[in-house]
Amino acid sequence: MQREGTDDPRGATGGASSGVIDDGRDAATGAETVAATQPADTEVTSTVSGALPEGEAEIELRGVSKLFKSRTRETLALTDINLGIRNEEFVTLVGQSGCGKTTMLRILAGLIKPTDGEVRIKDRPLWRGNTRDEAALRELGLVFQDAHLFPWYTVEDNIGLPLLLRKVDRTERRRRAHELGELVGLQGFEKALPRELSGGMRQRVAIARALSYDPEILLMDEPFGALDAMTRDKMNMELQRIAGATGATVVLVTHSIAEAVFLADRVVLLSARPGRIRSITHVESPRPRPLEATAEPGFQDKVVALRRQLIEDEERVERQGGVSE
């Protein structure tokens, strides 16, 4: 693991100078942190590498940076991101608003090209020059914060839309939509229009649609952000079940630290702009997890440690005059 300086002299777990186990993880929280090498007032931002050993990653970001340029401004959204994600792994991305989470997901999805570095899917580069590898893209399913359903399409037609675009015939589309409707708990609503559904149900349609063409990798940007707490809990349980049933690799962006820890094998925390990997927290307990797992002390420790890191990050930005780099 590549480790550099840190803006947190106590280690990213906020004072846990003891308990850092051999592989660089904190024994209590599972966080990969950075050794205490900087005096208290230095403003060096830590970068943790999430790279995996050669051949272990299904999706990989190697030295990825993204600079947005317009006529009036340049924004360095991400810098030096190294992250490998294993087949069937569940990774969550957290960090302050504007730290580059969506940008990272869009880079993974091949929607935007990194300025520097490389994206690899199943050991193939996603980009060759300015051309995307369409075969690699076919492995990806996307779910965004808003369900983005077509209001005049029924549930089954919305679910089957990616199949229509892939020229799959109507009978097969119906069959698949029915099967997925059941998987996400929408049976009986196949003929309903989006306006007849609750917010949670619309998100389920969006998830079913993303699953319709059997993507091996699901990329989800705050998919449950607009839902109430109870529906969100239900969707979390549902998503765990679906991930298990389909064997999908999942990368999910969320603003909820508790949700991030509950769902993930690894929680990747990005620092304020430009986004760098500030810490990686391993959550060892097997998935799917019952809701009761959130009450366990180990779970709470991780949530508190991550919250602390976020607060420290915010304070760092404030010390720099409220503007991240």
Ligand SMILES: Nc1ncnc2c1ncn2[C@@H]1O[C@H](COP(=O)(O)OP(=O)(O)OP(=O)(O)O)[C@@H](O)[C@H]1O
């Ligand atoms: N297409 C774009 N053109 C110019 N700047 C952009 C573009 N997309 C994002 N940015 C900038 O990049 C930075 C990161 O944006 P991004 O949307 O990735 O943040 P985020 O972490 O997803 O935030 P949030 O939690 O609010 O969704 C922001 O400063 C944003 O203004």
Ligand SMILES: [Mg+2]
């Ligand atoms: Mg975003």
